[in-house]
Amino acid sequence: MRIASQRYENLLLFLLFFTVGFVFFDRLSINFLFPFMRQEFALTNSRIGLLTSALALTWALSGFLLSGYADRNHRRKHVLIGAVIVFSLCSISSGLASTFAMLLLARALMGLAEGPVLPVSQSLMTFASSEARRGFNMGFIQASAGGLLGSVLAPAILVPLATTHGWRIAFYCAGVPGLVLAVLLALFVREPTRAHKDAPLLPEAPSSGLIAVILGNRNMIICMIISCLYITWFLAIVTFGPTYLLEQRQLSPSAMSGFMTVLGISSVVAGFAVPALSDRIGRKPTMFAFCAVAALAPLVLAWLPGSVTTLCVAIFVTYLGYGCFPIFLATIPAESVSPRLVGRAIAVVIGTGEVIGGFVSPAAMGFTADAIGPSAPFAIAAGCAVLAMLTSLFLKETAPAKRSGQDVDSDLLRSQAIS
Template identity: 25%
Template sequence: MATVDTTADTVSDINTGFGSKGYRGFVLGSLLLVYIFNFIDRSIINILTEPIKQSFQVEDWQMGLLGGPAFAILYTMLGIPIARLAERFHRVWIIAISVFVWSLMTALCGVAVSFMVLFLFRVGVSVGEAGCTPPAQSLIADYFAPSSRATAVSIYALGVPLGGMFAAVFAGFIVGNLDGPSLAAMFEAWGWNWALGLADWQNVEGWRVAFILVGIPGILLAFIVKMTIKEPPRGYSDPPELQQLERASMGEAFKVLSKKTTFWHIVAGATVASFVGYGVAQFTTSFLVRTHGLDLQTAAVLFGVIIGLMAALGVFMSGFLADKMAKRYPTALSWMPALGMGLSVPLYAVGFLAPTVWLALPPLMAAAALHYFYLGPMYAIVGGVVDSRMRATSVAITLFIVNLLGYGLGPPLIGFLSTALKGMFLAGNDLGLTLEACKVTTELSAEAAAACANANSEGLRWSIIAFCSLYAWAAIHYLLAGKTLLRDLTIKSS
């Protein structure tokens, strides 16, 4: 059972944070692992878009609903209530229960018998994941001193690109190599008769296997988290005068945040960035398959490993550089993300317009690293404009807005735009093709099939480029946040 240890060996002064340096590193690494699993289970749908779409015979707009609202609505609605619980109760327990729930729901996605059942299981994933980040951010703030929090939260935020990367690698590999028949052969060779009786493996599709194999390890992780992470004294790394304050009500939290102009600009910028990022991520693997003719496994590896690693580099460097530059450039948390997102716009356009995948990769890699400069500073700022009594609530309010509008609207709207542009490209030819006609490719002539494939590819290409241009809008909000950043921070970095 995890308990608060207040012995001399465990507790450090507020200039360094709670616990020994090694234990703080262990806790941060454990929370990063939780966040990686969070994003693996959340983003695996992006890699499996094409096989699920073919399995259930649906369009991009329906996959957008599955990738966006199915997850975002309850995820955002439950975030604030769970954050309020995290302000009062054992945060490690909340995280452990959440990991268990979302991992179980992810595994169940693999047995969905219809598109609607899969939709409902995705809703279940969102219910579990709602209890991850607010209590985790609150724990990090108690374990790490203000002078190192930007680096700590940036390391935690690595879970976003790393989770997406691992989801791409594992899902791509499983779909390409571990379908039902191959698993049945493995079980038979190992003598696992009990496993052979669980399902008709000969008819199990690879995307179902991916959900099951990705979900199961998270259940084990839930128990490990509960048994190894200590609950620190709340507000331990804050100055004494802030530690003595009474718990804040929800109304008080909103009252404080309403006066923080910086907070609202950061939330607005992060919402736009999330809207673009989640929407584009939902269909990037599909873009590589449709436009450059890659198989799913190769497309997933290129998207997950190459582009994902660059995104991870951007997330880490943003917080690390901001901490290093804070004394000389006090508003670095604001202008660095703005610069990164602004520069990413032309790079994304060049990458998605490139004629070959190898010409596309360099600008896409650079753009991914630059646009993710916003993520670490976002967490550092929204947690820094309030004291420890309302830190989890501040993060939850941020995630409520960012995910409801960004995650909830990004994937379905880019899906709708892709479908609409596909229809426009089809209408521009003389073959009289429609969206419905393109679904039955076996009954089309070679010319008609090629026209359908081209419309499918170009519709998605231009919808992605249109979305990426909105990073410039997000950059403006981060620049505006810099005008009030120093005034609004509760604890200054030192």
């Protein structure tokens, strides 16, 4: 029985790795194509920020609403498949846009489709994971997948396509893999049963109960704050980085693509290594150390002198801080609330970060870049990572191997009582 369970755990890990990975492939593709689209759509930094913000806002809203529906009605599989199909079609529609307004609408619709994918995927992975591998699994399907497909393969594939065939063809190609994945998910993913060994049979949580759990749980509040700060850090780099490297640091398109690919390789390594380290030494010390490392990444991109090789080595090391993402977005929330609330808890943390860090911050950073200078977003990003590092000091430890006190357990018991 355990062998069959482990086999399914590995199969689900594989499928969700590519599912979440292609979400980030489609979401981040536009950042690498901005330089090719800039003249046609008159893309100022402010407009670039608005495109990022529109997707983040709709992502946050649909993530909370649809993941809540999936949790309550035990329809995680169906919500995930539907979301994958729609976001793939929306990626294709971005290539059909002829005006800035149409492009803005296409990105907003994509956000609606992509929002539930990550919290629902992490909820499915939580139920299927063995305790010793929970941090690794959740990091692998989020940070490593997002890094490999969104930051390594996306620039390596889309920049050459846009250079030779145009940016519209690049968007069309970005949407196709998701349709194939939807078929595989339908064939192989299983809906967790209500009597799952990790999910006690408790009455369903009302929305007021969920709010009480969130507001009464220190880790949830801390993770929401860090989410706002860290998503600001991330989007500053991936949204404004490619254009800054081309126009301000005078890198060639191939050198820019290479730099962003190295950044993506770093995120792949960090995506499984940092959460796996947190399984051993604890979530809290891992968060503190790698937030400090992350603060250096935007400084490298904007101001570190030297050759392209020097910049690539420096960004590889400093971007390892990306590995914090699955810890505060998924693992700590999942370990801090009742299993019945995992999907919604993760969606709340992601949604809060997307509204502030994903919706408000990119637009604000775009206007700041136009008003003060193109390096302004990177100074803001570094400051946000430092604040995230300091905020992580207030976390309660949740790693099973390191949890010795009763603080987290008491929060968990309260959430189970409410749910």
